[in-house]
Amino acid sequence: MVKDELLLEYLPKTRVYSPEELWEYAEAFTHVMLKPSGGGGGAGIIQVTARGEEKYLVHSGSRQRLVEGKEATIRYVESLFRPKTYLLQPRIPLGNIKGKPFDVRVMIQRRSNKEPWVITGWCAKLAGPGFVVTNVARSRGKVLPIQTAIKLSNIKAGPHLLRDIRMIASAVANRLGRVYPTLREIGLDLGIDVDGKPWIIEANFRPSLALFQKLEDKTFYKRIVSMRKR
Ligand SMILES: Nc1ncnc2c1ncn2[C@@H]1O[C@H](COP(=O)(O)OP(=O)(O)O)[C@@H](O)[C@H]1O
Ligand SMILES: [Mg+2]
Numbered sequence: 001m002v003k004d005e006l007l008l009e010y011l012p013k014t015r016v017y018s019p020e021e022l023w024e025y026a027e028a029f030t031h032v033m034l035k036p037s038g039g040g041g042g043a044g045i046i047q048v049t050a051r052g053e054e055k056y057l058v059h060s061g062s063r064q065r066l067v068e069g070k071e072a073t074i075r076y077v078e079s080l081f082r083p084k085t086y087l088l089q090p091r092i093p094l095g096n097i098k099g100k101p102f103d104v105r106v107m108i109q110r111r112s113n114k115e116p117w118v119i120t121g122w123c124a125k126l127a128g129p130g131f132v133v134t135n136v137a138r139s140r141g142k143v144l145p146i147q148t149a150i151k152l153s154n155i156k157a158g159p160h161l162l163r164d165i166r167m168i169a170s171a172v173a174n175r176l177g178r179v180y181p182t183l184r185e186i187g188l189d190l191g192i193d194v195d196g197k198p199w200i201i202e203a204n205f206r207p208s209l210a211l212f213q214k215l216e217d218k219t220f221y222k223r224i225v226s227m228r229k230r
Contacts, residue, residue, distance in 0.1 A: 017086035031091035036084035042135030044176035062130035121220025124149030
């Protein structure tokens with residue numbers, strides 16, 4: 001996706017973890033996300049916040065610990081690591097509803113690589129209490145219609161936000177569809193920051209239907225299932 005000039009603007013600046021890079025990110029962005037490469041379901045994701053005077057708040061799952069000193073922080077953070085390569089990203093200041101962050105899942109499907117990509121559903125994933133990840137199963141979060149979530153949130157949404165989300169989702173699908181010709185389905189996670197700017201968080205190639213099953217309105221769910229047939 002970074003090779004696509006349009007998408008580059010929506011991709012969080014990502015690096016491979018090392019202690020040096022972590023300190024650089026902590027200084028530059030204050031809030032840093034550490035994520036296992038090829039992870040899933042929000043497992044192993046850690047948020048580190050610089051609190052000044054070499055104090056760092058480490059948040060994983062619903063646990064938070066304030067650690068003093070860089071060495072102790074690295075030791076603690078690495079003890080939480082899964083056996084995977086870790087990536088660093090600035091924490092996007094996701095829009096939230098009463099303090100609970102949410103992001104957006106956009107389902108994009110095609111019947112074959114000769115047919116166009118179609119956006120078949122979207123929804124908002126609201127984190128459960130105390131979590132920085134919005135993965136619904138892990139954080140015991142909630143699924144909401146996207147418009148409802150934006151309306152209830154602190155996001156300063158411009159008039160083109162939903163149009164921009166659709167545009168980004170289509171661009172992601174076109175890009176990834178060229179790289180992966182057999183790909184037929186993408187579950188795209190997009191964060192929306194408080195200023196109303198969308199950010200690409202993750203593209204899932206085996207997205208679960210559970211999110212759309214949880215929505216009261218089953219229109220998207222039915223459309224997604226019928227697109228999977230044939
Ligand atoms: N850079 C980030 N800034 C803010 N929140 C993030 C960031 N990266 C991930 N998250 C949160 O963590 C969740 C899980 O991250 P994701 O990259 O989708 O990994 P996973 O494969 O474990 O689902 C996201 O849905 C989002 O709520
Ligand atoms: Mg995800």
